[in-house]
Amino acid sequence: MPATAPLLLGDEPGSFPHSVLAERHPAIIRQVRGAFPYGPDRRRALDALLVSCTEGAIEPLPADAHDRDRWGAWGLDTYAGRSWFDVPWLWSESYFYRCLLEAVGHFAPGPWQGIDPFRPDKLAELDSARTDEELAALDGLADLTADEQDRALLHGSLWGNRADLGFRLSAETSDTPAAVPALVADDSDTLWSLLPPSGAGTLYLIADNAGRELVPDLLLVSRLLAGSRVERAVLHVKPHPYYVSDATPADVLDALRRLTAAPGAAATHGRRLWQALTDGRLTVRAHPFSCGPLPYAEMPDDLRAEFASATVTIVKGDLNYRRLVGDRLWAPTTPFADLTGHFPGPVAALRTLKSDVICGLDTRTVTALDAAEGPRWRTGGTHALIQVRA
Numbered sequence: 001m002p003a004t005a006p007l008l009l010g011d012e013p014g015s016f017p018h019s020v021l022a023e024r025h026p027a028i029i030r031q032v033r034g035a036f037p038y039g040p041d042r043r044r045a046l047d048a049l050l051v052s053c054t055e056g057a058i059e060p061l062p063a064d065a066h067d068r069d070r071w072g073a074w075g076l077d078t079y080a081g082r083s084w085f086d087v088p089w090l091w092s093e094s095y096f097y098r099c100l101l102e103a104v105g106h107f108a109p110g111p112w113q114g115i116d117p118f119r120p121d122k123l124a125e126l127d128s129a130r131t132d133e134e135l136a137a138l139d140g141l142a143d144l145t146a147d148e149q150d151r152a153l154l155h156g157s158l159w160g161n162r163a164d165l166g167f168r169l170s171a172e173t174s175d176t177p178a179a180v181p182a183l184v185a186d187d188s189d190t191l192w193s194l195l196p197p198s199g200a201g202t203l204y205l206i207a208d209n210a211g212r213e214l215v216p217d218l219l220l221v222s223r224l225l226a227g228s229r230v231e232r233a234v235l236h237v238k239p240h241p242y243y244v245s246d247a248t249p250a251d252v253l254d255a256l257r258r259l260t261a262a263p264g265a266a267a268t269h270g271r272r273l274w275q276a277l278t279d280g281r282l283t284v285r286a287h288p289f290s291c292g293p294l295p296y297a298e299m300p301d302d303l304r305a306e307f308a309s310a311t312v313t314i315v316k317g318d319l320n321y322r323r324l325v326g327d328r329l330w331a332p333t334t335p336f337a338d339l340t341g342h343f344p345g346p347v348a349a350l351r352t353l354k355s356d357v358i359c360g361l362d363t364r365t366v367t368a369l370d371a372a373e374g375p376r377w378r379t380g381g382t383h384a385l386i387q388v389r390a
């Protein structure tokens with residue numbers, strides 16, 4: 001893997017990473033503060049985090065935190081005492097969410113234990129009229145060929161990644177039509193070649209956001225099981241709330257209920273997924289490393305062994321992309337295969353572009369994007385990619 005590109009830090013005012021630390025994180029704290037009637041102790045803790053994450057230094061976890069050793073090994077022992085803006089951006093963002101859960105008492109015995117601070121917004125999105133419309137649109141797919149249906153559900157899952165509630169806190173004009181093709185890389189033929197009809201393999205899908213992203217992810221899984229492109233599927237979600245809208249096991253159940261309660265084709269998918277869960281063809285996993293602050297190149301051995309057994313692992317979303325290729329300012333033409341050679345087995349990234357990290361593009365595409373949009377194509381969420389290393 002080329003190791004020469006600069007690591008992304010949040011220390012440059014005006015940069016996207018800096019704006020996430022200085023503006024998005026405070027906005028998230030304010031949103032969480034208003035979402036529940038937290039008592040004075042929790043409100044004080046949230047206020048303290050607001051000051052710490054914008055002006056202060058990274059603080060250690062409490063001595064009795066269940067995951068103190070794990071975070072120590074993940075870098076907290078090194079980074080405690082340093083500014084949030086001076087450590088790797090991937091690390092400081094991830095630790096921010098850990099501290100937010102600490103502030104709201106998510107892990108401590110008491111009334112807020114296990115409560116997802118982002119749940120009201122997740123549910124509002126899942127229950128929205130837009131979700132109804134997207135589910136109703138499934139009925140129109142019945143007249144398409146099998147390949148067309150496969151492609152439609154692959155693209156549904158891909159573009160579902162735009163439905164990211166944290167991103168909306170700072171996206172300015174993400175609905176602006178693009179002057180260059182929306183898909184900046186498309187290796188979907190390679191993906192389909194890894195998943196032939198009557199395949200007997202196992203798909204791993206590392207999910208990203210709940211709600212209007214997880215629903216189409218589940219629909220894709222349902223379609224691949226129904227079309228016998230895979231025999232089994234394993235869905236990796238987060239063990240606890242993370243990055244505002246990332247999917248947890250509870251969100252999988254909410255999405256599944258939403259599908260089974262819907263009319264038409266959506267309910268058929270819902271019932272199929274329900275059945276697959278009960279007979280073991282679909283498994284949900286929530287590994288601690290999924291909420292870790294490190295790139296996938298540093299994944300633990302048990303996870304490595306799991307992904308090594310996959311026919312292909314689909315990695316969803318922007319953050320997972322950053323973790324997959326390394327959170328660095330790569331030259332955009334750096335081959336995707338070079339940066340993902342560490343991943344144990346075939347891997348496919350499905351992502352809309354919401355951060356500066358990008359690789360695997362051809363020179364012509366980069367030139368056209370820069371000319372049409374300046375640097376905004378990297379972060380605006382208007383473009384997407386399907387990149388595969390077989």
Ligand SMILES: O=P(O)(O)OC[C@@]1(O)O[C@H](CO)[C@@H](O)[C@@H]1O
Nearest residue numbers: 020164167317318319320354355
């Ligand atoms: O992973 P996702 O949901 O596609 O995107 C997460 C995201 O909104 O958060 C990061 C900044 O906090 C960016 O990488 C990205 O824009």
